[in-house]
Amino acid sequence: MPELPEVETIRRDLQGFLRGREITDVVFFHPEVVAWPDPGTFQEVCRGRIIKEVRRRGKYLLFALGGWQMVVSLRMTGQLVVCREEEPRPPHTHTIWYLGNRQVLRFTDQRRFGRLYLTPEPDVAVLTPVGRLGIEPLEEGFTVKALATMQRAAGPARRLKSWLLDQKVIAGLGNIYTDEVLFTAGLHPLHRVAELSEQEIEQLYHSIREVLQEAIDHRGTSVRNYVDASGRAGLHQQYLRVYSREGLPCRRCGTPVRRQKTAGRSTYFCPTCQKLEVKR
């Protein structure tokens, strides 16, 4: 469910709630959410550790636990919410971290696709998917020049949407924001990456930054299940340019927004504003 802006919103919330707090205990109600190591070791290592910092890499949350890193992948429906221990436990609660002072961090995940990892700090890159992630689109290293270099590394058949969705290329874009980025850049999802002009690469670059930053400013998009670490919905759904707007008029030109399958996912775009032909 959550893409970069949602995960970043959760990260900021958690950083405020959890930094410096001790994990007194962890309990699992669905141990298979633990991808590494086994739940027993996970619990043993967690107990008594201080949460030094909450970081984000792509769509993954990383909790620095002094020599150890806990990694959380929320996938489609995962949620991390901090609340008081006595608050009713929502359905699909799979893990609870006890923080003392009657506060808890709860991991709930309706579809159970989400995963937890706990590794010694230096092993994160090999024991979790984090090591395979591409560039962070909101960090300094992401520049027009960097994007142009990445373009040259793409194969001749690579289509824009599948390229942007590829976490090994850019970390953090998912199905909503790739569509939003492509609309903003005026580019068709099936455009071949190798055929993008210098100007189009620049346009794409600025669209990625703009769309992600705006969504973070709105605390993420709640189309379905997404909530922040306080359990509240985001605000960006009312600002979406094309995603989930099939048949509704394009906000720029009025043409009905079209939906089609691309790279295996529902893709929303404006057939007028995002043409496949080379623009002149």
Add this chain to the structure above:
DNA sequence: CTTGTGCCCTGACCGC
């Protein structure tokens, strides 16, 4: 190298 498919799950929604 690239795309497409199926799969992991549960629940919401739609048409009949």
Add this chain to the structure above:
DNA sequence: TGCGGTCAGGGCACAA
């Protein structure tokens, strides 16, 4: 109400 089909912010393995 019920039932079956389709769809869902992700990502992985596998086939063509």
